Amino acid sequence: MDGWKGRIDHWLEKEREKREKVAARETEKQKRRREKEEAEKLTEHQRRFHCCVCGKPSPGPFMGLTGVPISDWPGWVDEPGPHWRIPTGGLKKCSQCGQWACEEHIHKGICQNCAKRLC
Ligand SMILES: [Zn+2]
Numbered sequence: 001m002d003g004w005k006g007r008i009d010h011w012l013e014k015e016r017e018k019r020e021k022v023a024a025r026e027t028e029k030q031k032r033r034r035e036k037e038e039a040e041k042l043t044e045h046q047r048r049f050h051c052c053v054c055g056k057p058s059p060g061p062f063m064g065l066t067g068v069p070i071s072d073w074p075g076w077v078d079e080p081g082p083h084w085r086i087p088t089g090g091l092k093k094c095s096q097c098g099q100w101a102c103e104e105h106i107h108k109g110i111c112q113n114c115a116k117r118l119c
């Protein structure tokens with residue numbers, strides 16, 4: 001092979017490696033950004049969905065599939081998860097105060113806090 005052709009090959013090879021390195025760095029950056037976003041979403045989700053009696057948070061968003069009915073959610077879930085607006089871990093919405101409570105602290109749709117106010 002002529003020397004000059006070899007130079008081109010060599011240069012092209014180096015350019016390709018450079019591009020791959022940049023792409024890999026970009027992918028890594030995006031991955032970290034996504035992870036950070038997910039963590040923030042989870043924090044926000046747990047701040048919103050936790051037991052109003054003991055404070056136990058939802059472990060994460062509902063990962064439902066098409067057409068899965070949610071007993072304590074008005075309506076149906078039409079798309080696969082994650083559904084950040086739907087809690088998991090047995091949290092149910094209290095029919096009296098509208099707050100969420102875990103299985104231990106809700107009975108027939110009424111949370112322990114509201115039970116104290118019943119007469
Ligand atoms: Zn609880």
Ligand SMILES: [Zn+2]
Binds near residue numbers: 095097112113114
């Ligand atoms: Zn309540």
